[in-house]
Amino acid sequence: MSSLAAFALDLMAGKIRVVDLTQTLSPDFPTIALPPQFGQCAPFRLEEVSRYDSRGPAWYWNNFSCGEHTGTHFDAPIHWVSGKDLPDNTTDTIAARNFIAPACVIDCSREAGENADFILTVPIIEAWEARHGRIPAGHWVFLRTDWSKKSGAAYANVKEDGAHTPGPNPDAVRFLVEQRDVLGFGVETIGTDAGQAHAFTPPYPAHFFMHGKGRFGLQCLANLDQLPPTGALIVSPPLKIKGGSGSPLRVLALIGA
């Protein structure tokens, strides 16, 4: 039996569990807030076209609208200026094999629970590796903060001086990209970067270094607490938007039951 056939049988037999890492797309889900002189990421909107009524007697359907970076979403390298000239850097040209890959999950939920401005650093990553092994090349690295269990104002956590949410510092991102050759970085918060990452040098290092090296981002993930530190397989194909900088998507994790 081929390994794929064995995998399919395991999946059907429930020996492999499918965990949905996706937040529900809804108008109430916070979007990233930019200064008001900039164009904003459109929130999710649903407009009913018909619902078994005079507008369409036998069918129900909606038109929806949103930004490429609304809800649980994928960031392509072209999203950031540092990745703008890379080959195959858009949602339609990224090789499809990248959309199925294993993940390492770094659990910082306790630290993030105590400090909204928690920063992921190289020593924290190295401490994780001391317990779970070196992060293999081509893996996703997910930062588990349990932030997805918050909602509304607590989730966005916007204050007078901007958002306060956890994220990595520049050294940590460079370490993951340059020393570990990761596929990308995934988080439970609205951005792969910390809420106060505008103050880093460079600003927004997760965007700057990940996308500058052609790596990807996953944001607004949920249920990371159900994933093992290693061994989860992530399925995360974005919509095939021509020239797209990212897209809302369904993210699934396959884990051994």
Add this chain to the structure above:
Amino acid sequence: MSTTRPKRNPLAPTPPALLPPVPRSRAALGLAAAAAAGRFALQRCESCGKVQYPPREICAFCLGDALRWGEVARGGTVLAATTVRISADPYFRRLMPWRTGLVRMDAGPTVVAFLHGALAAEGRARLALRLDKAGQGVILALPEEGTAAMNDDPVLRELGCAPAQRRVLITDGRAPFAAALTRAFLDAGAASVFVGIAEDWRPLPDFAALDDPRIARVPLDASDAEAVHRAAASIGGRVDILVNTTWHQRPGDILDRQDTIFSREEMEAAFFGPMRLAQSFGPAMRSLAGEAAFAPCAWVNILSVAALAPAPGFAAFAAAQAAGLSLAHSLRRELRPLRVVNALVGPLDDVWHEHVPPPKLGAIALARAIVAALEDGIEDLAIGDVAQDILARYRDDPAILLREA
């Protein structure tokens, strides 16, 4: 002190909304236009100089056809007064008994007018043009000296939309003037003020200082059809005055912008959002407009005077406002008997107008003008020097105004 809002028997049927007789000649609509703007205007014959009432196509004195609408003296003398206790008209049967009388105007004509309850059966009166529930101009005779209790007169109440004891909805609490409006309605004696809050995950600093038990925040986002439906289902039957404050403005002429991103948001705020509000709240409010007392009575739109003629530097915004103004005009017909108040404002005193020289409109002045318009029964107003100047030039000749920018 205003009349206390009576408790309603929840098992009593809501009577249908009725309108006073509607059909009028085109000439008579001049009365409605003047009443809507708070002007006391009648036709004056340019040939013989006489003022006439009721309005006609030609002069009743000299048959001249050059009639011009203009402000005339508001004073008059009551010649006769009576109280009507029987009427065959369904609308007026509900209003009975009401006072009516003959008043000889200082301007010339003798008119049949509604008489205020406090007006003596003989003597001097001050005349006012007011819009009735059908949106037609009617003449009202008031005591020469106004008093605080004057608005309690049943006819004035019927014709007015004073916020006292009424329940108000400010649709967008994040609008730059929402907090000032809330304050102004509370100061005017509103029974409660619902404040719509979109995206409640964002901070709302403006309202921190507004601590009044009559304020109730409601989740409401005019850009989200489902959210509007939910809000209307929740409070739509408890809104007497809806103030549509959805507002989005950014600088930029058509060619300044490289895209339509901001324009879409401006159209959302000026047109699509108000359309959703009207589709959800309009039927709810209109269905209760026949209530005997404190029925839903007014729908207020706040629009930029740029809707009349684009302001340089804000051309894309102006186009969205023009769409909003057209929507507002149609709502006036579709929401009847609710009064649709269209308030035109000039440049706001905000960050987007830092480069614009004064005068600019502050939120408090805007809010007070809207409350005053509701108290005075005004339907069309321009707030602030800039808006009033542009509206005057528009009324003088829109073609010239469009070339002045």
